[in-house]
Amino acid sequence: MLENLNRYNIILASKSPRRQELLKGIGLPFSVMTKDVDESYSSDMPVFDVAPFLSYKKAKAFEDKELPENYMVITADTVVIVGDAILGKPKDYEDACNMLRLISGKKHSVVTGVTVHTKEKTKTFSATSKVSFETLDEEEIKYYVETYRPYDKAGSYGIQEWIGYVGVNSVEGSYFNVMGLPTQKLYQILKRF
């Protein structure tokens, strides 16, 4: 599958072990290389544009002039959106608990932006999934944060962890997108790249 990509050395520019696992799931060989990128964005940017914008910024950190012909860079950024607010990674224990209190008992959006970048072509897209949480009680929130320490996770939760098993009623859209990579959409784009 994806023999059309055989001419490329594929680089996933993400430290996230979840994203590495998801790209593996598609069946593509790749290596991992990351660059430090300033992840700021304009405060008046529409919230649904932030994740694709940041994925584009991460891809452009691989300067065209230093990118060899046969390299393809894949970057991604995931944000959790509640109402008009973006939830990033929690600063500390209390911040993590507060984020979970915010998403408890309601539906929020998870947007992953992805950029596929070669010397000739750059393609950015995004996918949105809606996640409904059951009402979480204080005991559940504290148990989860203490046990799973979700400090590297936007919105303070991993859907593939205990909180996802017991707290998520329903997903509308791609489950893997909530984990950090919209694998099906990425596969379709790579097939036609």
Place this chain on the structure above:
Amino acid sequence: MLENLNRYNIILASKSPRRQELLKGIGLPFSVMTKDVDESYSSDMPVFDVAPFLSYKKAKAFEDKELPENYMVITADTVVIVGDAILGKPKDYEDACNMLRLISGKKHSVVTGVTVHTKEKTKTFSATSKVSFETLDEEEIKYYVETYRPYDKAGSYGIQEWIGYVGVNSVEGSYFNVMGLPTQKLYQILKRF
């Protein structure tokens, strides 16, 4: 969590490694014991009733008189429904490919029925998720069946395998339910058992 169940020895009556993994995800200690059960059902049974009916039958195979006071048995059955037809496990290679051709490019339902059974109480419920598949081409169908041999899977696919990564557009409902156990609904029922 679920300290209310400490008085029970919990038995998961399922050979499925996926279900064992999902029940582990809830954080409950359990052991596995299965009984042979006749999995037939009346041909005029409404298709959405079949999975809960079969889970009930599997639970009742643990006769009340032999079930000790402090035991809780959890059973489950998952079916794939396309239109009015139930897709079971495929008989052979050709049957598996035909099932995938049938679900390609459309939406189907996955119903998991669950029964929680103790000497005093038996509770049966079910959860339905809708799964949308992208159009799969013949090369993808054959590659999947040859590589993943989905002969133990209702509908001939595992959503957590390659075909799920590249072929599933969208799930409405619980993702874990599609894998074989509606963990969130089960957790809520166990909390109040």
